[in-house]
Amino acid sequence: MKITGIEAFVAEERLHTPFYFSQFGFDRRQLCLVRVTAEDGSYGWGEGYGPAKVIRAGIEFLTPLALGENPLYVEAIWNKLHLRALDYARRGVLVAAISAIDIALWDLRGKLLGQPVSTLLGGRRREQVQVYATGLYFTEAADLPARLAAEARAYAAQGFRAIKMKVGLGVETDLRHARAVRAAIGPDISLMVDANHGYSFSEALRFAERIEPLNISFFEEPVSPEDYEGYAELRRRTSIPIAGGECEYLLAGFRRLLSGRCVDIAQPDICGAGGLSEVKKIVALAAAFQTNVIPHSWGSGIAFAAGLHLVSTLDPLPGRLRLPEPLLEMDRSENALRDNLTQPAFHLRDGAVAVPTAPGLGVDVDLDYLAQRAVD
Numbered sequence: 142m143k144i145t146g147i148e149a150f151v152a153e154e155r156l157h158t159p160f161y162f163s164q165f166g167f168d169r170r171q172l173c174l175v176r177v178t179a180e181d182g183s184y185g186w187g188e189g190y191g192p193a194k195v196i197r198a199g200i201e202f203l204t205p206l207a208l209g210e211n212p213l214y215v216e217a218i219w220n221k222l223h224l225r226a227l228d229y230a231r232r233g234v235l236v237a238a239i240s241a242i243d244i245a246l247w248d249l250r251g252k253l254l255g256q257p258v259s260t261l262l263g264g265r266r267r268e269q270v271q272v273y274a275t276g277l278y279f280t281e282a283a284d285l286p287a288r289l290a291a292e293a294r295a296y297a298a299q300g301f302r303a304i305k306m307k308v309g310l311g312v313e314t315d316l317r318h319a320r321a322v323r324a325a326i327g328p329d330i331s332l333m334v335d336a337n338h339g340y341s342f343s344e345a346l347r348f349a350e351r352i353e354p355l356n357i358s359f360f361e362e363p364v365s366p367e368d369y370e371g372y373a374e375l376r377r378r379t380s381i382p383i384a385g386g387e388c389e390y391l392l393a394g395f396r397r398l399l400s401g402r403c404v405d406i407a408q409p410d411i412c413g414a415g416g417l418s419e420v421k422k423i424v425a426l427a428a429a430f431q432t433n434v435i436p437h438s439w440g441s442g443i444a445f446a447a448g449l450h451l452v453s454t455l456d457p458l459p460g461r462l463r464l465p466e467p468l469l470e471m472d473r474s475e476n477a478l479r480d481n482l483t484q485p486a487f488h489l490r491d492g493a494v495a496v497p498t499a500p501g502l503g504v505d506v507d508l509d510y511l512a513q514r515a516v517d
């Protein structure tokens with residue numbers, strides 16, 4: 142069996158309501174998918190996390206190295222692609238291109254073997270994965286705290302038991318927003334905050350001190366991803382668990398984050414940090430540091446399905462009789478691509494989403510929709 146085709150696609154949808162976070166704004170959503178086809182006509186889908194057109198160029202650069210290879214040799218292909226990219230991309234977008242191809246190969250391998258990806262990863266520990274809602278972005282609404290409170294109430298009404306909101310505009314503004322959201326959802330729903338590295342160390346420390354009474358489940362990307370010492374120092378000085386890793390790449394990147402005792406929760410993006418092959422190793426490395434993994438997820442149903450399969454196999458640490466459930470991020474911000482590009486749709490039940498059972502990732506792409514939204 143040989144790989145006979147690798148095709149990258151960029152799709153785009155404009156937003157009805159532009160939104161922003163501590164770094165930049167969105168007026169559209171774009172993503173890059175890749176389809177890897179084998180000589181018998183079977184295919185797998187993958188997705189890269191980051192600037193879609195740049196990832197597509199990366200996939201085109203890597204394609205000649207994977208064509209003709211055996212699609213079951215997923216990690217052998219990964220090693221070949223990584224070695225070719227290493228001189229230029231120890232971090233960043235070429236790693237996302239490798240990630241996309243790798244995820245497509247896991248999907249394809251699952252289809253060729255007639256097994257869901259969770260089985261290939263070692264076997265699922267649960268049929269449903271608890272998810273948290275990511276939303277509560279900033280908009281130009283006249284009364285932003287009230288708008289955030291209403292959005293948070295809607296997530297609670299949909300059945301989410303954990304919700305993450307954006308901070309990073311400034312300590313006082315962020316506190317006002319967080320208090321409005323906590324008041325709206327009551328004390329029983331987990332609330333997380335994500336600064337997207339918008340704070341200096343001293344701002345992050347002050348914010349952590351001030352927000353502690355709101356019972357925050359984790360504080361994500363408090364400071365620059367380059368400030369490993371700042372992460373570690375903040376973690377020593379607050380009782381709020383510190384999360385990070387969506388800007389980190391590969392096993393070597395997570396080695397630095399973990400050995401520096403920077404985070405309580407590691408958040409690799411499967412579509413960015415190296416694909417399922419590499420994130421499986423990152424999970425193992427994190428376990429050696431007694432650190433739990435909650436994958437970052439921001440994309441289509443391909444990215445989300447990869448997350449579901451991975452998290453279905455995780456054992457939370459430390460082991461004990463009554464274990465908490467591991468979590469996966471579920472982006473709820475406006476994204477028609479995410480909602481329409483893949484089938485079947487994902488449904489929330491009791492704060493969780495069922496792990497697909499079909500071979501591979503268990504999701505397929507609507508080719509007509511993709512063609513309508515494709516960008517050259």
Ligand code: CA
Pocket residue numbers: 335337361362387
């Ligand atoms: Ca984030």
